[in-house]
Amino acid sequence: MRGSTLECAMSTRRRQPPRRAALAAAALIVLLTLWAIAGPAASPYSPNALDWQHLLAAPSLTDGHWLGTDPLGRDLYVRTLYGLRLSLLLGVLATGVSVLIGVLWGMVAGFAGGRVDAWMMRVVDILYSLPYLFIVLILATLFGRDSITLLLLAIGSVGWLTLARVVRARTLSLKRREFIEAARAAGLTPAAIMLRHILPNLAGTVVVYATLMVPQMITSESFLSFLGLGVQPPRASLGSLVSEGAHEMLAAPWMLLVPATVLVVLLLSFNLLGDALRDVLEPTAR
DSSP: OHHHHHHHHHHHHHHSOOHHHHHHHHHHHHHHHHHHHHGGGGSSOOTTOOOTTSTTOOOOSSSSOTTOBOTTOOBHHHHHHHHHHHHHHHHHHHHHHHHHHHHHHHHHHHHHOHHHHHHHHHHHHHHHHSOHHHHHHHHHHHHOSSOHHHHHHHHHHHHTHHHHHHHHHHHHHHTTSHHHHHHHHTTOOHHHHIIIIIHHHTHHHHHHHHHHHHHHHHHHHHHHHHTTSSSOTTOOOHHHHHHHHHHTTTTOTHHHHHHHHHHHHHHHHHHHHHHHHHHHHOGGGO
């Protein structure tokens, strides 16, 4: 009996969410965001300023180019922070669009049921079957490559599909509960029931998936920018900076290491925070 109790306690302890890692990840995300906003003010260079005397210069504390320059003499420190700022902005905005579409689509499908549910889920299946790059190329043809709207549509067009399925499954479970039946008996409309009773019970799931979707959106944007389908010059994102650094990897390794390191730290922080939130807000998922 004592051994069983000890084993259960150890199992519970192992299952406890990594709160320290989550707090560290959240603090790191805040610091990176503040650095992206205020960091460029510490440098005398602008992101597109050309320094012809320091072309492809190595990192140095004497000439003001702390993280080096690119082949055009642009300061890598400032460009990396502007790239971090744009990647964060696109990731958060694309996540917001995907969460809005996914929650509404999944909640309506699950609550309506029947043919409406079947039709809406077939749309999700069709979008799942389409190649991601195929959708991006179509949107690039329609909007042009130098459009932030293109990136949001391309990233958000498939980012909401998984969340819609999760929300639908959760809604199917919730609509059979007693308080939903009581709301129906009270004469509430379906829209009122979804907004007042179902949506608040989806908050934990939505927060978890939204946190985990941000690094996915940033990764998608970086992948598209690396292929030349995302952020176009003279703008810079972490993905486009990694792409530029890959071409100069042998001559100037700092051009690849600096943005790649920032990108890895950012993605790791969001993933750690999302995993911790999932353990806290969705304990049954463990």
